[in-house]
Amino acid sequence: MARRDFGIGELSRRSGVNIETVRYYEKIALLPPPPRTEGGHRLYPDDYAKRxxxxxxxxxxxxxxxxxxxxxxxxxxxxxxxxxxEAALAHVEDIRRKIADLRRMEKLLSETAARCAGGAAPACPIIGALGSAS
Structure with missing residues (x-):
């Protein structure tokens, strides 16, 4: 099967990645620099879309x-x-920590909002909670 190269727009369409994001990934070397035409246009092989x-x-x-x-x-x-x-399981543990943090935040914010009577701002428990050091 012959190799078919395509431009950045087609690469974006095939991979579902925005054109500017493709350029950014090249800039940070997550995506290797593609071959270029004599005119300087990028030509991407199929394996770039997979990556x-x-x-x-x-x-x-x-x-x-x-x-x-x-x-x-x-x-x-x-x-x-x-x-x-191992890398995937480490990521799962990180996700679990984030979920626990989100649940704590949800509980705190829900409890604080429940104490809010909708009155004046200086007496607002939400603003008070946001302004406290704890």
Missing amino acids: LTFIRRGRELGFTLDEIRNLLGLVEGGHSCGEVR
């Missing part, structure tokens, strides 16, 4: 760009599935 889809899905799952860079390194470095699993 961008991987990055996009990783972002959708809450991985940071550094975590995605690490995962790509594991994949490209021929590391074991066990190492990828």
Whole structure:
């Protein structure tokens, strides 16, 4: 099968990643610089769309760009599935911590809002909670 290269617009469409985001990923070296035409236009091979889809899905799952860079390194470095699993499980633990933090925030804000009678701002428990050091 012959290799087919395409422009950044087609790459964006195929991967579901915004054109400016593609350029940003190139800038931070998450995406290698693509080959260019003599006129300087980027030409992307099919594997760039696969890599961008991987990055996009990783972002959708809450991985940071550094975590995605690490995962790509594991994949490209021929590391074991066990190492990828360890990275994924570490991310799951991070998600669980964030969920617990969100639940605490929800409870605090709900309780504070329930004490608000809708009166004057100086007596507002929400503003008081936001202004307190604890």
